[in-house]
Amino acid sequence: MAMTDSTGSTWRYRWAHRQNERRQRVFRAADEAWRRRDDELRRLRTLAVSFHGSVRAGDGLPMELAPGEVVFWTLPAAQLVEVRHTAVLPAPELLVDPDPPVLRPRRPEGVRVVDAGLAVLTNRRLALLGGRGRRDWAYGRMTGLSHDPAAPVTLIQVLDRRRTSGLLLPTGVVADFRFTLTLAFADAIEQRAAVVAELDELIEEHAELRPHRPAVLTPAQARISTLVPGGRRTIAVGVALALVVPAMLVESDPPTGAGSERAAAATPAATGTPPPPVVAPAVQVRPSTSPAPRGTRSAPPRDPDRQPVAERRCGAPPNPFGYDYCGGDRIRKPAAGVCDWFECVPGFWSGRGWLVQCRDGTISRTGGQPDACADHRGMRRTVWS
Numbered sequence: 001m002a003m004t005d006s007t008g009s010t011w012r013y014r015w016a017h018r019q020n021e022r023r024q025r026v027f028r029a030a031d032e033a034w035r036r037r038d039d040e041l042r043r044l045r046t047l048a049v050s051f052h053g054s055v056r057a058g059d060g061l062p063m064e065l066a067p068g069e070v071v072f073w074t075l076p077a078a079q080l081v082e083v084r085h086t087a088v089l090p091a092p093e094l095l096v097d098p099d100p101p102v103l104r105p106r107r108p109e110g111v112r113v114v115d116a117g118l119a120v121l122t123n124r125r126l127a128l129l130g131g132r133g134r135r136d137w138a139y140g141r142m143t144g145l146s147h148d149p150a151a152p153v154t155l156i157q158v159l160d161r162r163r164t165s166g167l168l169l170p171t172g173v174v175a176d177f178r179f180t181l182t183l184a185f186a187d188a189i190e191q192r193a194a195v196v197a198e199l200d201e202l203i204e205e206h207a208e209l210r211p212h213r214p215a216v217l218t219p220a221q222a223r224i225s226t227l228v229p230g231g232r233r234t235i236a237v238g239v240a241l242a243l244v245v246p247a248m249l250v251e252s253d254p255p256t257g258a259g260s261e262r263a264a265a266a267t268p269a270a271t272g273t274p275p276p277p278v279v280a281p282a283v284q285v286r287p288s289t290s291p292a293p294r295g296t297r298s299a300p301p302r303d304p305d306r307q308p309v310a311e312r313r314c315g316a317p318p319n320p321f322g323y324d325y326c327g328g329d330r331i332r333k334p335a336a337g338v339c340d341w342f343e344c345v346p347g348f349w350s351g352r353g354w355l356v357q358c359r360d361g362t363i364s365r366t367g368g369q370p371d372a373c374a375d376h377r378g379m380r381r382t383v384w385s
Contacts, residue, residue, distance in 0.1 A: 010219070011222070012219035012220070012222040013219045015219070015222040016217045016218055016219045016221070016222060019217045020216055020217055023214040023217075024214070026214075027211060027213055027214055030211040031210075031211050034206075034209065034210055034211060037099065037206060038203070038206055038207075041199060041202055041203045041206060042203065044096065044179060044199055045196060045199040045200070045203065047179075047183070048183055048192065048195050048196050048199060049196055051072075051183070052070065052123075052187075053070030053071055053072045053122065053123055054070055054071055055070050055071070057070070057071035057074070058070070058071045058122075061074070061118075061120060061129075062118075062129055063120065063127060063129060063134065065122065066124060069122050069123060069124045070122060070123050071120060071121070071122050072121040072122060072123065072180050072183070072184050073119075073120075073121040073176070073177065073180045074118060074119065074120050074121070075118070075119045075169065075173060075177070076117075076118050076119075077116075077169075077170055078116065078117065078118065078119035078128060078167050078168070078169055079113045079115070079116045079167065079168040079169075080113065080114050080115035080116065080117070080128050080130055080135055080165065080166075080167065080168075081107070081111045081112065081113055081114065081153060081155075081165065081166055081167065081168045082111070082112055082114050082163055082164070082165045083110055083111055083155060083163070083164045083165070083166075084110055084112070085110060086110075086155070086164040088144060088157070089143075089144025089145060089146045089155060089156075089157045089164065090144060090145070090146060090370040090371075091143070091144065091145070092142055092144070092145040092185055093145075094182060094185070094186050094191055094194050094195050094198065095182070095198070095352055096179065096182065096195060096198050096199055096202065097175075097178070097179075097350055099347040099349070099350040100174070100175045100178070100347075101149055101150070101346065101347055101375065102346075103148075103150065103151060103152050103171045103174055104150060104151060104171075105152065105170070105171050106151050107151065107153070107168060108148060108150075108151050108153055111153060111168070113168065114132075114165075115128070115130035115131060115132045115133075115135070116130055116131065117129045117130030117131060118130075119167055119169070119177075121177075121180055121181060121184055122184065123184055123187045123188060124138065124139065124140075124188065125137060125138045125139060126139075126156070126167075126181065126184075128167065135165065137156045137158055137165075138158065139184070139185050139188035139189070140188065141158045141159045141160060142156060142157070142158055142185070143157050143158060143159055144156065144157035144164075145157075145185075146370075146371075147178055149371060149374045149375050150374075150375055151168075152168060152169045152170065152171045152174045153166060153167070153168050153169075154166045154167050154169075154177070154178065154181070182195065183195060205333075205349070206349075208336065209336060209349065313325065313326065314326040316342075316383070317341055317342060318341070319338075319341035319342070320341070321334075321335045321338065321341070321385065322385055323338070323341075323342070323355070323383050323384065323385055324383075324384055325357065325381055325382075325383065325384065326384060327384050328384035328385050329384060329385050330354040330355070330367065330382060330384070330385075331354055331355035331383055331384070331385050332353075332354045332355075334355050334365070338355075338363075342362075342363045342383075343361060343362045343363065344362060344363055344364070345358065345362045345363070345364045345373075345375070345376055348363070348364065348365060349365070350365075351364055351365025351366045351369075352365065352366070352369065353365055353366045353367040353368040353369045353372065354367035354368060354382065354383075355367060355382070355383040356372060356373065356379050356380070356381065356382050356383060357379075357380045357381050357382075357383055358373035358376035358377060358378065358379060358380060359373065359376065359377035359378050359379070359380045360376045360377050362376055363383060364376065364379075366379075367379070367382060
Protein backbone atom coordinates (compact mmCIF):
# COMPACT_ATOMS: atom_id res chain seq x y z
CA MET A 1 0.00 0.00 0.00
CA ALA A 2 1.33 3.44 -0.92
CA MET A 3 2.23 5.74 1.95
CA THR A 4 0.29 9.01 2.01
CA ASP A 5 0.55 12.19 4.03
CA SER A 6 -2.16 13.72 6.19
CA THR A 7 -4.06 14.98 3.15
CA GLY A 8 -4.14 11.50 1.60
CA SER A 9 -1.99 12.52 -1.42
CA THR A 10 1.28 11.18 -2.83
CA TRP A 11 3.54 12.23 -5.68
CA ARG A 12 1.60 9.91 -7.99
CA TYR A 13 -1.68 11.69 -7.20
CA ARG A 14 -0.02 15.08 -7.68
CA TRP A 15 1.43 13.95 -11.02
CA ALA A 16 -1.97 12.72 -12.25
CA HIS A 17 -3.63 15.98 -11.14
CA ARG A 18 -1.06 18.14 -12.96
CA GLN A 19 -1.23 16.08 -16.14
CA ASN A 20 -5.03 16.10 -16.24
CA GLU A 21 -5.12 19.87 -15.67
CA ARG A 22 -2.63 20.45 -18.49
CA ARG A 23 -4.53 18.17 -20.88
CA GLN A 24 -7.81 19.91 -20.10
CA ARG A 25 -6.28 23.35 -20.77
CA VAL A 26 -4.96 22.22 -24.15
CA PHE A 27 -8.29 20.62 -25.03
CA ARG A 28 -10.32 23.68 -24.02
CA ALA A 29 -8.13 25.99 -26.13
CA ALA A 30 -8.36 23.70 -29.18
CA ASP A 31 -12.11 23.21 -28.74
CA GLU A 32 -12.70 26.96 -28.45
CA ALA A 33 -10.74 27.62 -31.65
CA TRP A 34 -12.66 24.84 -33.41
CA ARG A 35 -16.01 26.30 -32.31
CA ARG A 36 -15.09 29.79 -33.50
CA ARG A 37 -14.23 28.48 -36.96
CA ASP A 38 -17.38 26.33 -37.03
CA ASP A 39 -19.57 29.29 -36.09
CA GLU A 40 -17.95 31.42 -38.80
CA LEU A 41 -18.49 28.76 -41.47
CA ARG A 42 -22.13 28.37 -40.54
CA ARG A 43 -22.61 32.16 -40.46
CA LEU A 44 -21.22 32.43 -43.97
CA ARG A 45 -23.47 29.60 -45.18
CA THR A 46 -26.54 31.29 -43.71
CA LEU A 47 -25.53 34.52 -45.38
CA ALA A 48 -24.97 32.77 -48.72
CA VAL A 49 -28.42 31.15 -48.58
CA SER A 50 -30.63 33.89 -47.17
CA PHE A 51 -29.04 37.24 -48.02
CA HIS A 52 -30.14 38.78 -51.32
CA GLY A 53 -29.48 42.47 -50.81
CA SER A 54 -31.92 45.31 -50.36
CA VAL A 55 -33.42 47.89 -52.67
CA ARG A 56 -34.08 50.27 -49.78
CA ALA A 57 -30.37 50.25 -48.89
CA GLY A 58 -29.82 52.34 -51.99
CA ASP A 59 -32.01 55.18 -50.73
CA GLY A 60 -29.95 58.30 -50.24
CA LEU A 61 -26.95 57.06 -52.21
CA PRO A 62 -25.58 59.55 -54.77
CA MET A 63 -26.03 57.00 -57.56
CA GLU A 64 -28.97 55.69 -59.51
CA LEU A 65 -29.68 51.95 -59.39
CA ALA A 66 -30.70 50.08 -62.51
CA PRO A 67 -33.99 48.16 -62.63
CA GLY A 68 -33.60 44.99 -60.55
CA GLU A 69 -30.35 46.20 -58.96
CA VAL A 70 -30.08 45.79 -55.19
CA VAL A 71 -27.39 46.89 -52.72
CA PHE A 72 -25.38 44.24 -50.86
CA TRP A 73 -22.82 46.29 -48.93
CA THR A 74 -21.55 49.86 -48.46
CA LEU A 75 -18.41 51.34 -46.90
CA PRO A 76 -17.68 55.08 -46.61
CA ALA A 77 -13.92 54.75 -46.00
CA ALA A 78 -12.61 53.16 -49.20
CA GLN A 79 -9.70 54.33 -51.34
CA LEU A 80 -9.37 53.97 -55.10
CA VAL A 81 -5.98 52.58 -56.18
CA GLU A 82 -4.31 52.06 -59.53
CA VAL A 83 -1.32 49.97 -60.59
CA ARG A 84 1.34 51.42 -62.85
CA HIS A 85 2.64 48.14 -64.23
CA THR A 86 0.68 44.94 -63.85
CA ALA A 87 0.38 41.52 -65.41
CA VAL A 88 -2.85 39.77 -66.34
CA LEU A 89 -4.81 38.96 -63.20
CA PRO A 90 -6.32 35.50 -62.64
CA ALA A 91 -9.95 35.01 -63.62
CA PRO A 92 -12.53 35.54 -60.84
CA GLU A 93 -13.25 32.37 -58.86
CA LEU A 94 -16.00 31.39 -56.45
CA LEU A 95 -13.64 30.57 -53.57
CA VAL A 96 -14.48 31.09 -49.91
CA ASP A 97 -11.71 31.80 -47.40
CA PRO A 98 -13.15 31.05 -43.92
CA ASP A 99 -9.77 31.60 -42.24
CA PRO A 100 -8.40 34.80 -43.86
CA PRO A 101 -4.73 35.69 -43.30
CA VAL A 102 -3.61 38.48 -41.01
CA LEU A 103 -3.33 41.61 -43.14
CA ARG A 104 -1.06 44.57 -42.52
CA PRO A 105 -2.46 48.09 -43.08
CA ARG A 106 -0.01 48.97 -45.83
CA ARG A 107 -0.07 49.86 -49.50
CA PRO A 108 1.86 47.40 -51.71
CA GLU A 109 4.72 48.62 -53.84
CA GLY A 110 3.63 49.92 -57.25
CA VAL A 111 0.08 50.75 -56.07
CA ARG A 112 -0.91 54.41 -55.76
CA VAL A 113 -4.02 56.00 -54.27
CA VAL A 114 -5.87 58.25 -56.71
CA ASP A 115 -9.19 58.90 -54.97
CA ALA A 116 -11.31 58.08 -51.90
CA GLY A 117 -15.00 57.85 -51.17
CA LEU A 118 -17.97 55.51 -50.67
CA ALA A 119 -17.73 51.91 -51.90
CA VAL A 120 -20.99 50.26 -52.96
CA LEU A 121 -21.50 46.56 -53.76
CA THR A 122 -24.62 45.60 -55.69
CA ASN A 123 -25.70 42.47 -57.52
CA ARG A 124 -24.56 44.08 -60.81
CA ARG A 125 -21.37 45.99 -60.05
CA LEU A 126 -18.83 47.35 -57.59
CA ALA A 127 -18.71 51.15 -57.54
CA LEU A 128 -16.66 53.82 -55.80
CA LEU A 129 -18.28 57.24 -55.40
CA GLY A 130 -15.24 59.45 -54.91
CA GLY A 131 -14.37 63.12 -55.00
CA ARG A 132 -13.22 62.86 -58.64
CA GLY A 133 -16.30 61.04 -59.86
CA ARG A 134 -17.59 57.49 -59.96
CA ARG A 135 -15.61 54.35 -60.85
CA ASP A 136 -17.60 51.21 -61.79
CA TRP A 137 -16.51 47.58 -62.15
CA ALA A 138 -19.36 45.66 -63.79
CA TYR A 139 -19.33 41.92 -63.06
CA GLY A 140 -20.29 41.08 -66.62
CA ARG A 141 -17.13 42.77 -67.96
CA MET A 142 -14.77 41.62 -65.24
CA THR A 143 -11.80 39.61 -66.60
CA GLY A 144 -9.43 39.48 -63.63
CA LEU A 145 -9.66 39.61 -59.85
CA SER A 146 -6.89 39.35 -57.22
CA HIS A 147 -7.03 39.72 -53.44
CA ASP A 148 -3.62 40.63 -51.99
CA PRO A 149 -2.76 37.94 -49.36
CA ALA A 150 -0.74 40.36 -47.21
CA ALA A 151 -2.42 43.76 -47.67
CA PRO A 152 -6.09 44.95 -47.68
CA VAL A 153 -6.05 45.54 -51.45
CA THR A 154 -8.31 44.03 -54.12
CA LEU A 155 -7.36 44.60 -57.77
CA ILE A 156 -9.80 44.22 -60.68
CA GLN A 157 -9.43 44.15 -64.45
CA VAL A 158 -12.33 44.87 -66.81
CA LEU A 159 -12.69 44.79 -70.57
CA ASP A 160 -13.34 48.50 -71.11
CA ARG A 161 -10.40 49.81 -69.04
CA ARG A 162 -6.70 49.38 -69.81
CA ARG A 163 -5.26 50.23 -66.40
CA THR A 164 -5.80 47.86 -63.47
CA SER A 165 -7.53 49.46 -60.49
CA GLY A 166 -9.20 48.42 -57.27
CA LEU A 167 -9.86 49.27 -53.65
CA LEU A 168 -7.75 49.73 -50.52
CA LEU A 169 -9.91 49.09 -47.43
CA PRO A 170 -9.51 49.12 -43.64
CA THR A 171 -8.22 45.76 -42.46
CA GLY A 172 -11.22 45.13 -40.18
CA VAL A 173 -13.74 44.97 -43.05
CA VAL A 174 -11.67 43.12 -45.67
CA ALA A 175 -12.98 39.62 -44.87
CA ASP A 176 -16.66 40.67 -45.12
CA PHE A 177 -15.99 42.65 -48.28
CA ARG A 178 -14.24 39.80 -50.07
CA PHE A 179 -16.95 37.27 -49.18
CA THR A 180 -19.74 39.66 -50.17
CA LEU A 181 -17.97 40.37 -53.47
CA THR A 182 -17.74 36.63 -54.13
CA LEU A 183 -21.44 36.27 -53.31
CA ALA A 184 -22.41 39.19 -55.56
CA PHE A 185 -20.33 37.88 -58.45
CA ALA A 186 -21.89 34.41 -58.00
CA ASP A 187 -25.34 36.02 -58.17
CA ALA A 188 -24.40 37.83 -61.36
CA ILE A 189 -23.40 34.58 -63.10
CA GLU A 190 -26.19 32.55 -61.40
CA GLN A 191 -23.78 30.37 -59.42
CA ARG A 192 -24.79 31.10 -55.83
CA ALA A 193 -25.49 27.38 -55.33
CA ALA A 194 -21.80 26.66 -56.00
CA VAL A 195 -20.80 28.92 -53.10
CA VAL A 196 -23.28 27.16 -50.79
CA ALA A 197 -21.95 23.74 -51.89
CA GLU A 198 -18.38 24.82 -51.18
CA LEU A 199 -19.36 26.00 -47.69
CA ASP A 200 -21.11 22.67 -47.04
CA GLU A 201 -17.90 20.86 -47.97
CA LEU A 202 -15.85 23.10 -45.69
CA ILE A 203 -18.25 22.49 -42.79
CA GLU A 204 -18.05 18.73 -43.34
CA GLU A 205 -14.25 18.75 -43.48
CA HIS A 206 -14.08 20.92 -40.37
CA ALA A 207 -16.39 18.56 -38.44
CA GLU A 208 -13.83 15.77 -38.89
CA LEU A 209 -11.18 17.92 -37.17
CA ARG A 210 -13.11 18.44 -33.93
CA PRO A 211 -10.76 17.77 -30.97
CA HIS A 212 -11.61 14.86 -28.66
CA ARG A 213 -11.66 15.19 -24.90
CA PRO A 214 -8.51 13.54 -23.48
CA ALA A 215 -8.71 10.44 -21.30
CA VAL A 216 -8.27 10.93 -17.56
CA LEU A 217 -4.91 9.74 -16.25
CA THR A 218 -4.78 7.78 -13.00
CA PRO A 219 -2.05 7.75 -10.33
CA ALA A 220 -1.21 4.17 -11.32
CA GLN A 221 0.06 5.45 -14.69
CA ALA A 222 2.77 7.59 -13.08
CA ARG A 223 6.36 6.50 -13.69
CA ILE A 224 9.33 6.98 -11.40
CA SER A 225 11.06 8.91 -14.20
CA THR A 226 8.64 11.80 -13.59
CA LEU A 227 10.50 12.58 -10.35
CA VAL A 228 13.66 13.41 -12.31
CA PRO A 229 13.83 16.94 -13.84
CA GLY A 230 13.55 16.42 -17.57
CA GLY A 231 11.94 12.98 -17.21
CA ARG A 232 12.93 10.15 -19.51
CA ARG A 233 15.16 12.37 -21.63
CA THR A 234 17.40 13.21 -18.67
CA ILE A 235 17.63 9.53 -17.71
CA ALA A 236 18.47 8.51 -21.28
CA VAL A 237 21.25 11.12 -21.48
CA GLY A 238 22.64 9.96 -18.14
CA VAL A 239 22.68 6.31 -19.20
CA ALA A 240 24.39 7.21 -22.46
CA LEU A 241 27.10 9.15 -20.66
CA ALA A 242 27.58 6.30 -18.19
CA LEU A 243 28.25 3.92 -21.09
CA VAL A 244 30.32 6.21 -23.30
CA VAL A 245 32.74 7.69 -20.74
CA PRO A 246 34.10 4.33 -19.42
CA ALA A 247 34.48 3.07 -22.96
CA MET A 248 36.54 6.15 -23.89
CA LEU A 249 38.72 5.67 -20.82
CA VAL A 250 39.37 2.00 -21.65
CA GLU A 251 40.36 2.78 -25.23
CA SER A 252 42.68 5.65 -24.28
CA ASP A 253 46.38 5.05 -23.27
CA PRO A 254 47.34 5.33 -19.60
CA PRO A 255 49.12 8.60 -18.79
CA THR A 256 52.92 8.48 -18.48
CA GLY A 257 54.69 10.84 -16.07
CA ALA A 258 57.70 12.83 -17.22
CA GLY A 259 60.02 11.43 -14.52
CA SER A 260 58.84 7.83 -14.62
CA GLU A 261 61.96 6.59 -16.45
CA ARG A 262 64.33 8.27 -13.93
CA ALA A 263 62.34 6.91 -11.02
CA ALA A 264 62.56 3.40 -12.42
CA ALA A 265 66.32 3.74 -12.91
CA ALA A 266 66.87 5.00 -9.36
CA THR A 267 64.98 2.12 -7.80
CA PRO A 268 67.32 -0.77 -6.82
CA ALA A 269 66.55 -4.14 -8.31
CA ALA A 270 65.02 -6.74 -6.03
CA THR A 271 67.60 -9.36 -7.09
CA GLY A 272 71.15 -9.31 -8.32
CA THR A 273 70.17 -10.28 -11.84
CA PRO A 274 71.04 -7.47 -14.23
CA PRO A 275 68.09 -5.95 -16.05
CA PRO A 276 67.48 -7.11 -19.61
CA PRO A 277 68.57 -4.81 -22.40
CA VAL A 278 66.03 -2.27 -23.53
CA VAL A 279 64.47 -3.21 -26.83
CA ALA A 280 62.97 -0.43 -28.93
CA PRO A 281 59.31 -1.03 -29.76
CA ALA A 282 58.51 -1.97 -33.28
CA VAL A 283 57.00 0.91 -35.25
CA GLN A 284 54.76 0.24 -38.20
CA VAL A 285 55.29 2.75 -40.97
CA ARG A 286 52.09 3.80 -42.74
CA PRO A 287 52.15 5.01 -46.32
CA SER A 288 49.98 8.02 -45.43
CA THR A 289 51.81 11.25 -44.62
CA SER A 290 49.30 12.21 -41.90
CA PRO A 291 48.93 9.58 -39.17
CA ALA A 292 45.41 8.70 -38.14
CA PRO A 293 44.43 9.76 -34.63
CA ARG A 294 44.66 7.08 -32.02
CA GLY A 295 41.47 5.55 -30.66
CA THR A 296 39.47 6.07 -33.86
CA ARG A 297 37.88 3.34 -35.91
CA SER A 298 37.83 3.16 -39.63
CA ALA A 299 34.40 3.66 -41.24
CA PRO A 300 32.90 0.57 -42.90
CA PRO A 301 32.98 0.53 -46.70
CA ARG A 302 29.99 2.27 -48.21
CA ASP A 303 27.78 0.35 -50.55
CA PRO A 304 27.10 2.58 -53.58
CA ASP A 305 23.90 0.66 -54.43
CA ARG A 306 22.37 1.20 -51.01
CA GLN A 307 20.28 4.37 -50.73
CA PRO A 308 19.64 5.99 -47.33
CA VAL A 309 16.08 6.07 -46.10
CA ALA A 310 15.96 9.89 -46.17
CA GLU A 311 16.93 9.96 -49.85
CA ARG A 312 14.06 7.65 -50.76
CA ARG A 313 11.72 10.36 -49.46
CA CYS A 314 13.57 12.93 -51.57
CA GLY A 315 14.00 15.22 -48.57
CA ALA A 316 10.56 14.80 -46.97
CA PRO A 317 10.51 14.27 -43.17
CA PRO A 318 9.65 10.79 -41.82
CA ASN A 319 5.89 10.39 -41.59
CA PRO A 320 3.40 7.51 -41.25
CA PHE A 321 1.39 8.60 -44.31
CA GLY A 322 4.03 7.82 -46.95
CA TYR A 323 4.12 11.44 -48.19
CA ASP A 324 7.29 12.34 -50.09
CA TYR A 325 8.71 14.65 -52.76
CA CYS A 326 9.64 11.87 -55.19
CA GLY A 327 6.46 11.32 -57.20
CA GLY A 328 3.10 9.57 -57.18
CA ASP A 329 -0.40 10.97 -56.72
CA ARG A 330 -1.33 14.52 -55.76
CA ILE A 331 -2.79 14.93 -52.25
CA ARG A 332 -5.99 16.96 -52.22
CA LYS A 333 -7.26 15.73 -48.83
CA PRO A 334 -4.23 15.25 -46.55
CA ALA A 335 -4.38 13.21 -43.38
CA ALA A 336 -5.64 14.96 -40.25
CA GLY A 337 -2.28 14.66 -38.49
CA VAL A 338 -0.10 15.90 -41.35
CA CYS A 339 0.90 19.04 -39.44
CA ASP A 340 2.40 16.87 -36.69
CA TRP A 341 5.06 15.67 -39.17
CA PHE A 342 5.35 18.58 -41.62
CA GLU A 343 5.55 22.31 -40.89
CA CYS A 344 2.23 23.72 -42.13
CA VAL A 345 1.53 27.32 -43.13
CA PRO A 346 -0.91 29.41 -41.04
CA GLY A 347 -4.46 28.74 -42.18
CA PHE A 348 -3.36 25.43 -43.72
CA TRP A 349 -6.81 23.79 -43.72
CA SER A 350 -8.43 26.67 -45.58
CA GLY A 351 -6.45 25.87 -48.74
CA ARG A 352 -8.37 24.69 -51.81
CA GLY A 353 -5.70 22.93 -53.88
CA TRP A 354 -3.35 20.00 -53.60
CA LEU A 355 -0.45 19.65 -51.15
CA VAL A 356 2.74 21.54 -52.09
CA GLN A 357 5.96 22.61 -50.38
CA CYS A 358 6.79 26.32 -50.32
CA ARG A 359 10.28 27.75 -50.75
CA ASP A 360 10.58 28.49 -47.03
CA GLY A 361 10.10 24.76 -46.20
CA THR A 362 6.46 24.89 -45.10
CA ILE A 363 3.64 22.98 -46.82
CA SER A 364 0.38 24.44 -48.09
CA ARG A 365 -2.90 23.32 -49.70
CA THR A 366 -2.65 25.86 -52.54
CA GLY A 367 -1.34 23.65 -55.36
CA GLY A 368 -2.87 24.63 -58.69
CA GLN A 369 -3.87 28.10 -57.46
CA PRO A 370 -2.38 31.24 -59.04
CA ASP A 371 -1.22 32.51 -55.64
CA ALA A 372 0.27 29.24 -54.37
CA CYS A 373 2.59 29.90 -51.40
CA ALA A 374 2.28 33.64 -52.02
CA ASP A 375 3.31 34.54 -48.46
CA HIS A 376 6.07 31.94 -48.31
CA ARG A 377 8.40 32.91 -51.21
CA GLY A 378 6.48 30.91 -53.80
CA MET A 379 5.96 27.23 -54.52
CA ARG A 380 8.93 24.84 -54.55
CA ARG A 381 7.55 21.39 -55.35
CA THR A 382 4.54 19.07 -54.99
CA VAL A 383 4.04 16.66 -52.09
CA TRP A 384 3.13 13.16 -53.37
CA SER A 385 1.59 10.07 -51.84
